[in-house]
Amino acid sequence: MTPNFFLYLLTAAGVTYLIRMLPLVLVKKKIQNRFLLSFLYYIPYAVLSVMTIPAIFYATEHTLTAVAGFAVALLLAYRQKSLVTVAAFSCAAVLICELLL
Amino acid sequence: MQIQKNTFLKGIIDGIPICLGYLSVSFAFGIFSVESGLSILEAVLISMTNVTSAGQLAAVPIITGGGAFLELAATQLVINLRYALMSVSLSQKLHPNVRLFDRFIISFVNTDEVFAVASSNTGEVKRNYLYGLILTPYLGWASGTLLGAVAGNILPAIVISSLGVAIYAMFVAIVVPEAKKRSCTAMCVVFAIALSCVFKYTPLLCHIPQGFVIIICAVAASALFAAVMPIPQPESEDI
Incomplete structure (x- = not known):
């Protein structure tokens, strides 16, 4: 473990903690601004989407198997299955395709 | 008990x-x-x-x-x-x-x-x-x-x-049901993904570090849709 790792760890953990801690300690009033509320509503979905695509297509040995895993995830997520179910079947789809290739 | x-x-x-x-x-x-x-x-x-x-x-x-x-x-x-x-x-x-x-x-x-x-x-x-x-x-x-x-x-x-793929599949499982529920979320997500792909596959832009790409795409998509399609007030108070 390098000293650099600890600086990275401190940076990530510090920023994340401050974001959570400062409002809980300081803010007493409710946010009313509609734009800000909407922005904060969209952010998590936008972030997760950007992180997933196109990265998921490079997460396995072959792009084709990743496509299969992604398709299974999309289908099950659309049917409102739980996070664990979606993940498990997506992994299984990739494994089966990897074995077939 | x-x-x-x-x-x-x-x-x-x-x-x-x-x-x-x-x-x-x-x-x-x-x-x-x-x-x-x-x-x-x-x-x-x-x-x-x-x-x-x-x-x-x-x-x-x-x-x-x-x-x-x-x-x-x-x-x-x-x-x-x-x-x-x-x-x-x-x-x-x-x-x-x-x-x-x-x-x-x-x-x-x-x-x-x-x-x-x-x-x-x-x-x-x-x-x-x-x-x-x-x-x-x-x-x-x-x-x-x-x-x-x-x-x-x-x-x-x-x-x-x-x-x-597990962690990405979980992200899909978080995003898709919400996008299914609200068309504005679906549009925001598609827009963010399109931006993300532009950054990945365009010469020059593909050299921008991944961390910044996430910030740029997510903030641009969220700000645009917050301005154009703001979430109705009573719902957003529950977030």
């Missing part, structure tokens, strides 16, 4: 479903971390100090790639900004027996799910309940990472490769 409301034990019990969910997500994170080149200890330390799935996943490539500290800090700021709103919201629900010192501790594990469960309580939430509610998910998050990191070191390559 009826578990009394707002007690430490009730908090622990309410935290169990979150804990189980976290075990699998952090397991995937552990695998992802060692596959990216981090040690088992490093992966566990990240989970124990950050306690945030998307933020940690974005941090790992920046750390292993030797990215700039500013890139890491800015990425965490944007990805985790939603917690600020949750902390603001949670601050309105705290019982007077939650002291300033408790706020410093509770906010450390104020994740999406902990916040959701705390908010679902009717009336104010007391300090002992909150301590119970953050304990079980935190343990699940840390131990799941350890298990995943160890598994990543011993499982055969083809299995690891398959498990690599």
